[in-house]
Amino acid sequence: MRIEYGSLIPAEYARRETLLHVANGYLGVRGSFEEGVPPHLRSVRGAYINGFFDEAAIHYEERLHGFAATQQSMVNLPDVQGIQLTLAGEDFSCFTGSLEHFSQVLDTATGVYIRDITWTSPGGRATRLQFRRLASLVIPQLFLIDLTVEALNWSGPVHIRSTQSGEVRQDSDPEDPRKAAVGRRTLRVDEVTLAGGAAEMLLSTLGSALTLASAVGHQAPAGFSLEAKRESGLVSWTFQGELAQGRPVVLTKYCVFADSRRHPAPKQDAERLLNLAMEQPFAHWASLQKQALNALMAGAKASISGDNVLNTSLSFSMYSLLMSAGRDGVGNISSKGLSGEGYEGHYFWDTEVYMFPFFLLTNPEIARALLMSRARMLPGAKAHAREMGHPQGALYAWRTITGTECSSYFPSGSAQYHINADIAHAFLSFWRVTDDLDFMAGHGLEVLVETARLWLDAGHFSGGQFRIDNVTGPDEYTCIVNNNYYTNKAAQHHLRGVCQLARALQDQGKFHAPERLGLTQEELEQFQEAADRMFLPFDEALGICSQDDSFLGKKRLDLSRIPRENFPLLMHYHPLFLYRHQVLKQADTVLSHFLFEEGEPEEAIRQSYHYYEAITTHDSSLSPCVHAMMAARIGETAKALAYYESVAALDLMDTHKNTADGIHAANMGGCWMGLVYGFAGLRIGENSLRFRPTLPESWQSYRFRFRWRGSLAEAAVDEKGIRFTLLDGPAFALSVDGKQVDIAGPQPV
Ligand code: BGC
Numbered sequence: 001m002r003i004e005y006g007s008l009i010p011a012e013y014a015r016r017e018t019l020l021h022v023a024n025g026y027l028g029v030r031g032s033f034e035e036g037v038p039p040h041l042r043s044v045r046g047a048y049i050n051g052f053f054d055e056a057a058i059h060y061e062e063r064l065h066g067f068a069a070t071q072q073s074m075v076n077l078p079d080v081q082g083i084q085l086t087l088a089g090e091d092f093s094c095f096t097g098s099l100e101h102f103s104q105v106l107d108t109a110t111g112v113y114i115r116d117i118t119w120t121s122p123g124g125r126a127t128r129l130q131f132r133r134l135a136s137l138v139i140p141q142l143f144l145i146d147l148t149v150e151a152l153n154w155s156g157p158v159h160i161r162s163t164q165s166g167e168v169r170q171d172s173d174p175e176d177p178r179k180a181a182v183g184r185r186t187l188r189v190d191e192v193t194l195a196g197g198a199a200e201m202l203l204s205t206l207g208s209a210l211t212l213a214s215a216v217g218h219q220a221p222a223g224f225s226l227e228a229k230r231e232s233g234l235v236s237w238t239f240q241g242e243l244a245q246g247r248p249v250v251l252t253k254y255c256v257f258a259d260s261r262r263h264p265a266p267k268q269d270a271e272r273l274l275n276l277a278m279e280q281p282f283a284h285w286a287s288l289q290k291q292a293l294n295a296l297m298a299g300a301k302a303s304i305s306g307d308n309v310l311n312t313s314l315s316f317s318m319y320s321l322l323m324s325a326g327r328d329g330v331g332n333i334s335s336k337g338l339s340g341e342g343y344e345g346h347y348f349w350d351t352e353v354y355m356f357p358f359f360l361l362t363n364p365e366i367a368r369a370l371l372m373s374r375a376r377m378l379p380g381a382k383a384h385a386r387e388m389g390h391p392q393g394a395l396y397a398w399r400t401i402t403g404t405e406c407s408s409y410f411p412s413g414s415a416q417y418h419i420n421a422d423i424a425h426a427f428l429s430f431w432r433v434t435d436d437l438d439f440m441a442g443h444g445l446e447v448l449v450e451t452a453r454l455w456l457d458a459g460h461f462s463g464g465q466f467r468i469d470n471v472t473g474p475d476e477y478t479c480i481v482n483n484n485y486y487t488n489k490a491a492q493h494h495l496r497g498v499c500q501l502a503r504a505l506q507d508q509g510k511f512h513a514p515e516r517l518g519l520t521q522e523e524l525e526q527f528q529e530a531a532d533r534m535f536l537p538f539d540e541a542l543g544i545c546s547q548d549d550s551f552l553g554k555k556r557l558d559l560s561r562i563p564r565e566n567f568p569l570l571m572h573y574h575p576l577f578l579y580r581h582q583v584l585k586q587a588d589t590v591l592s593h594f595l596f597e598e599g600e601p602e603e604a605i606r607q608s609y610h611y612y613e614a615i616t617t618h619d620s621s622l623s624p625c626v627h628a629m630m631a632a633r634i635g636e637t638a639k640a641l642a643y644y645e646s647v648a649a650l651d652l653m654d655t656h657k658n659t660a661d662g663i664h665a666a667n668m669g670g671c672w673m674g675l676v677y678g679f680a681g682l683r684i685g686e687n688s689l690r691f692r693p694t695l696p697e698s699w700q701s702y703r704f705r706f707r708w709r710g711s712l713a714e715a716a717v718d719e720k721g722i723r724f725t726l727l728d729g730p731a732f733a734l735s736v737d738g739k740q741v742d743i744a745g746p747q748p749v
Contacts, residue, residue, distance in 0.1 A: 001315035003652075004108040008094055014660035019651065020106050020113050021339040022133050023323040025366075026050055026140035026331065028258060028338020031113055034083035034131055034145065038095050044171045047077040047143070048338050048345060050331030051373075052212065052259045054186035054205040058408045066387045068408055070207075071689050072401040074334060074345020075186045078201055079215045080255040082163035083147060085129070087243070089157035090121040092129070093521045097121045101128075108319035111137065111289045114284075118152070126152040128248075135146040135323075136285055137292035141273050143255045146282035150248035158243045160224075161251055164216045166201050171341045172662075177409075177570070178486045179661060180344055188211070189233040199235040199272060202267055207469060211260040213270035215712035216412040217278050218613040223248035225368050234559050252282050261330055262643075268537070296322050298492035299712055300362035301673060310423035314675060317668035321358055327365075329372035338663025346399040347373075349474075350418045352426035353595070354622060355669035357677070360426075361706040364434050371430060374423050375443040377403030380452060385454055388414065391454030396420055411479035411575065415472035417458060419453040420489030423597065428497040432684050435709050437747075440501055448515050452527050473547065475588035476620070477569065477578040481548035486592040486622045488534050493596050495531035499524050500686075544608040556615060557583035568619035568656075584616040586623035590630050597633075597683070606634045618627060622648055624668025629678035632694055637679075641696040644674045671714060676704055680717060689734040691715070694723040708732055713743055723748045 003019055020031030028046040060067060076204060085092040094102065101118035113129040119280040122242030122618035128150040136142040148156065148530065170508050172183035193201040198217035204210065216235070220226055224241035238252060248712040256274045258266040276287070279700020300318050304311045323338030330526035332347040333355055345639040374396070382392035387394055387405070397405035398413045406637040407413025427444045430436070459468040468491060473484035502524055514520070537546035546552050570585070581685030590612050593605045609630050618624050650667050651659045676682050679702065681692030689708055695701070715722055722736055724743045743749055
């Protein structure tokens with residue numbers, strides 16, 4: 001599948017920088033033009049390492065106790081994208097002369113982004129230029145640019161100036177709460193060495209005292225001379241030679257980044273990796289890239305037949321998720337992946353609820369790495385719980401890079417305690433799908449117990465029921481409420497899950513050292529009791545689950561009277577105005593019916609859906625996919641499809657008008673889930689997978705692969721029904737519409 005543009009549209013420049021970024025889970029580079037763009041054009045020229053951050057104190061005029069103290073930001077790395085050309089004395093730019101041909105193509109099967117140009121200079125010289133890029137899946141620290149230049153109707157001198165600049169700033173917008181307010185500098189250049197044509201820059205972050213090495217080398221066209229220069233934080237290489245008409249020349253730029261969170265000796269490692277990379281041409285790394293992508297996609301193939309637009313978006317979503325996810329237990333998935341600086345590169349619940357299911361069911365090794373990165377943040381979560389006044393347990397930060405809370409607006413930040421249960425849900429699903437009790441004994445139990453302890457302290461028994469006061473649920477237009485239905489239901493699932501896990505570990509003789517955790521039978525009984533007596537607000541008159549204790553008593557906001565340009569409401573109304581009304585930013589109770597449907601009457605699920613749908617703005621990109629899945633769940637397939645179409649369009653059509661700041665990674669998870677959980681109706685049960693497939697009328701069929709306990713299978717749905725094929729691993733059973741189906745042997749079932 002290809003993301004392809006055939007002309008240059010300046011207004012789309014920054015959006016395409018995002019969509020055409022190249023990444024590999026460790027490193028991401030935005031698709032900026034090497035030669036630069038005119039200053040008036042909006043451009044976010046950036047490159048990032050997953051989890052490589054700077055930090056600065058958050059300034060409050062009125063700082064109350066326990067407010068988040070530090071802001072972490074994913075660092076914009078030294079700019080290595082620069083390559084400027086002077087062709088027979090004329091500077092190349094897509095914005096001068098004329099473009100006879102212009103195309104930008106990102107091929108998700110090769111992981112290479114290609115910009116192809118035929119440019120006629122103001123002086124009439126026609127030149128073909130091709131820039132190819134990749135962020136290697138084989139050496140994750142490696143980013144490559146391969147440039148081919150061919151003079152079509154002239155011969156003459158050419159200068160190619162390639163740069164590496166440590167003088168970079170963060171992107172910012174003081175008017176948009178979803179972005180950093182100030183375009184800070186986060187890096188200081190400590191040392192630059194230039195030897196044998198390769199440069200190595202050693203930098204440190206200003207606030208977090210991390211180190212970064214950035215090494216750059218080139219494979220120059222034969223016969224070209226080279227002059228390399230350094231001026232403080234800038235290194236430049238000028239290659240000069242003669243271009244003969246019809247005889248293309250090639251320059252390959254090798255760029256390596258190594259950070260001190262992964263590399264104890266970044267400088268040495270960057271140098272070693274650069275030397276290793278430079279032993280081979282671009283074609284070698286491109287061929288390994290394709291193989292690595294193939295292996296990653298082996299468990300994740302999915303397609304829709306009957307709708308090309310949706311199919312493209314589905315492929316692009318899967319590809320982007322794979323390129324965004326950390327695999328080393330340090331990096332997680334930022335809400336914009338590695339494609340931009342929106343939300344400052346923070347990790348949210350987006351990972352566990354919206355993206356983790358894709359990895360769990362297609363690449364469980366990556367799912368495990370994501371859980372490991374949360375396990376690593378547990379000390380930070382315990383510290384955060386103490387800051388928030390809890391003597392026991394752990395509370396995960398609402399938004400963070402290392403585990404430290406970075407949310408400076410606590411009502412829709414730290415108050416979202418449900419993140420604990422969301423993370424627990426991911427751990428518990430991992431257990432169900434992989435049956436890996438060793439992992440659960442080694443890492444899962446501790447996370448689950450520490451986070452469960454928090455509920456016992458945050459909540460309390462009253463009138464025979466367990467209640468949780470003053471929290472915020474997923475809907476950020478309703479803050480600090482008592483008994484948010486989603487939170488209580490999720491906490492119930494979490495508390496029950498810990499007890500089930502402890503029993504399973506006991507049964508298998510894997511309940512090692514509970515004393516290390518201080519976990520006793522008595523505490524497990526308290527968890528069970530809180531779960532069993534959890535208060536779940538229900539409105540008898542409306543027959544729906546109430547979003548919280550007070551929500552249904554508030555004034556309803558008539559969305560039809562709000563002018564279109566006032567959406568998203570968060571940019572136009574004071575938070576209190578929103579909190580005072582029945583209006584939702586995103587799915588809340590409806591999401592709980594998706595994740596925790598057990599024990600919920602069908603009628604309540606259906607009625608809640610309709611009630612909340614009418615007052616949901618979907619101002620958050622995390623919302624339409626949930627409505628797509630739940631519309632499919634209640635049998636409203638046409639409506640599900642309409643929501644699914646909006647999910648598919650979000651980044652590719654820039655419907656939220658902020659794709660320039662980065663992809664909406666959770667929505668991309670939602671695109672995969674919309675197919676698999678929505679239309680195919682997959683749910684993870686305690687001991688098997690369940691399906692309730694439907695097929696939108698306009699589609700011919702769809703198919704997807706999934707893994708279950710060491711087996712790989714494919715499901716294909718068409719008007720005749722759902723067909724499963726076992727592709728690898730042992731036979732297993734699942735259920736379709738409540739009936740057991742055995743998946744065994746090579747014949748489709
Ligand atoms: C949503 C949150 C989400 C965050 C990052 C916000 O707009 O309301 O639920 O975690 O964006 O994607």
